[in-house]
Amino acid sequence: MAAIKVYGAAYSTAAARVLATLHEKGLDYELVHVDMITGEHKKESYISRNPFGQVPAFEDGDLKLFESRAITRYISQQYADKGTSLEFSDPKKQAVANLWIEVEAHHFDPNAQKLNYELTVKPVILGLETDHSVVAEYEPKFEKVLDVYEERLSQSRYLGGDSFTLADLHHLPTIQYLLGSSAKKLFESRPRVNAWVDDITSRPSWTKVVELRNQAFKSSKKE
Amino acid sequence: MVLKLHGLPMSTSTTRVMICLHEKGLDFELVPVDLFARENKQPLFLAKNPFGQVPVLEDGDLTLFESRAITAYLAEKYKDSRNDLIRHESLNESAMVKVWSEVESHEYDPVVSQIVHQHFVAPMIGKTSDQTVIDENLEKLGKVLDVYETRLSNTKYLAGDFFSLADLHHLPYTFYFMKTPWASILNDRPHVKAWWEDISSRPAFEKVAVGMVFGEK
Numbered sequence: 001m002a003a004i005k006v007y008g009a010a011y012s013t014a015a016a017r018v019l020a021t022l023h024e025k026g027l028d029y030e031l032v033h034v035d036m037i038t039g040e041h042k043k044e045s046y047i048s049r050n051p052f053g054q055v056p057a058f059e060d061g062d063l064k065l066f067e068s069r070a071i072t073r074y075i076s077q078q079y080a081d082k083g084t085s086l087e088f089s090d091p092k093k094q095a096v097a098n099l100w101i102e103v104e105a106h107h108f109d110p111n112a113q114k115l116n117y118e119l120t121v122k123p124v125i126l127g128l129e130t131d132h133s134v135v136a137e138y139e140p141k142f143e144k145v146l147d148v149y150e151e152r153l154s155q156s157r158y159l160g161g162d163s164f165t166l167a168d169l170h171h172l173p174t175i176q177y178l179l180g181s182s183a184k185k186l187f188e189s190r191p192r193v194n195a196w197v198d199d200i201t202s203r204p205s206w207t208k209v210v211e212l213r214n215q216a217f218k219s220s221k222k223e
Numbered sequence: 224m225v226l227k228l229h230g231l232p233m234s235t236s237t238t239r240v241m242i243c244l245h246e247k248g249l250d251f252e253l254v255p256v257d258l259f260a261r262e263n264k265q266p267l268f269l270a271k272n273p274f275g276q277v278p279v280l281e282d283g284d285l286t287l288f289e290s291r292a293i294t295a296y297l298a299e300k301y302k303d304s305r306n307d308l309i310r311h312e313s314l315n316e317s318a319m320v321k322v323w324s325e326v327e328s329h330e331y332d333p334v335v336s337q338i339v340h341q342h343f344v345a346p347m348i349g350k351t352s353d354q355t356v357i358d359e360n361l362e363k364l365g366k367v368l369d370v371y372e373t374r375l376s377n378t379k380y381l382a383g384d385f386f387s388l389a390d391l392h393h394l395p396y397t398f399y400f401m402k403t404p405w406a407s408i409l410n411d412r413p414h415v416k417a418w419w420e421d422i423s424s425r426p427a428f429e430k431v432a433v434g435m436v437f438g439e440k
Contacts, residue, residue, distance in 0.1 A: 067325035
């Protein structure tokens with residue numbers, strides 16, 4: 001029985017963020033499925049693990065956490081000597097990586113998730129119509145963020161610095177969904193962003209998480 | 224070499240950093256950025272923060288933006304002086320600081336900032352405030368604060384029985400929120416109210432609150 005447990009579903013971007021980190025670190029864990037489609041994450045039995053009724057929740061022995069970006073940073077620090085290093089030991093370098101972690105959280109993801117919801121979640125998962133006025137509102141905002149990334153990636157090999165860190169990893173789940181939609185063109189038209197997207201999405205650890213995600217989709221369709 | 228903070232004394236994100244600087248007893252120079260003259264969109268400023276936002280911290284050759292990355296940097300660099308805001312000696316405690324800092328970022332800030340923007344900032348920039356947006360967010364805020372009420376009935380502060388960055392990050396927007404007509408949403412929840420009264424009476428915050436003048440004539 002693994003000491004590390006993740007409560008969630010691999011098709012959740014936030015859960016996938018944690019799974020990617022565990023795979024980069026080569027850590028054993030148990031994924032306890034939470035059926036988001038039937039709203040299991042809003043029920044009493046789950047709320048004690050995450051009082052906001054969101055996925056994922058996490059346990060490492062008797063330490064219980066939630067919020068994906070707190071979990072990833074805990075894993076990265078607690079298991080610093082295992083697998084891929086996802087942080088810099090130099091405090092000034094890590095300060096810059098933390099800055100780009102905040103950029104993902106406050107600039108990239110809010111806009112990307114609005115597009116993801118209209119372009120993928122609604123038509124493919126919920127069977128609803130895309131609201132093109134929302135797409136028209138958020139695409140330019142998202143493009144401004146990608147323009148900043150294009151400039152940043154001309155000065156730095158990865159977003160957070162000269163090697164792959166959580167600052168890059170945190171983007172993977174939402175990027176993966178956007179690559180399956182018309183928003184893909186927004187990455188392709190920016191050469192450095194495009195190269196960075198190709199690089200990080202082809203990491204073996206991420207490929208494993210995408211397999212888990214696809215399996216989770218298939219299983220949910222059988223229900 | 225003195226720390227330089229580019230920003231404004233009434234800006235929530237600038238004050239988030241200023242509170243941290245005062246908690247750590249650090250000297251710094253506040254360099255005003257003229258947002259009304261769009262100084263933040265000029266090339267000289269964009270070279271420091273490509274998103275054209277305040278604050279920006281300069282510490283020698285290191286330039287940082289995003290207020291919560293700046294507070295994390297300061298709390299880490301000066302972790303051995305005064306209060307440890309990140310609980311670096313305990314992996315479990317520091318993990319809880321991160322959890323509740325993320326809660327502030329993702330559950331609290333998006334909701335309370337909408338209310339403050341509509342109530343104070345919109346009129347300042349010649350727009351009418353949107354009551355529908357306010358009402359939606361007041362309802363969301365109530366639900367978030369229900370979670371806080373339960374949490375704070377178990378611990379004195381959000382991450383545990385110790386003041387941390389997780390509490391500090393809430394100060395700026397909550398200060399302005401308490402000046403809106405809807406402060407009862409917080410005051411009606413006794414543990415949240417007690418927590419607010421505690422953290423807002425810390426000397427470091429009181430120094431900064433003096434400059435937080437939205438809503439005053």
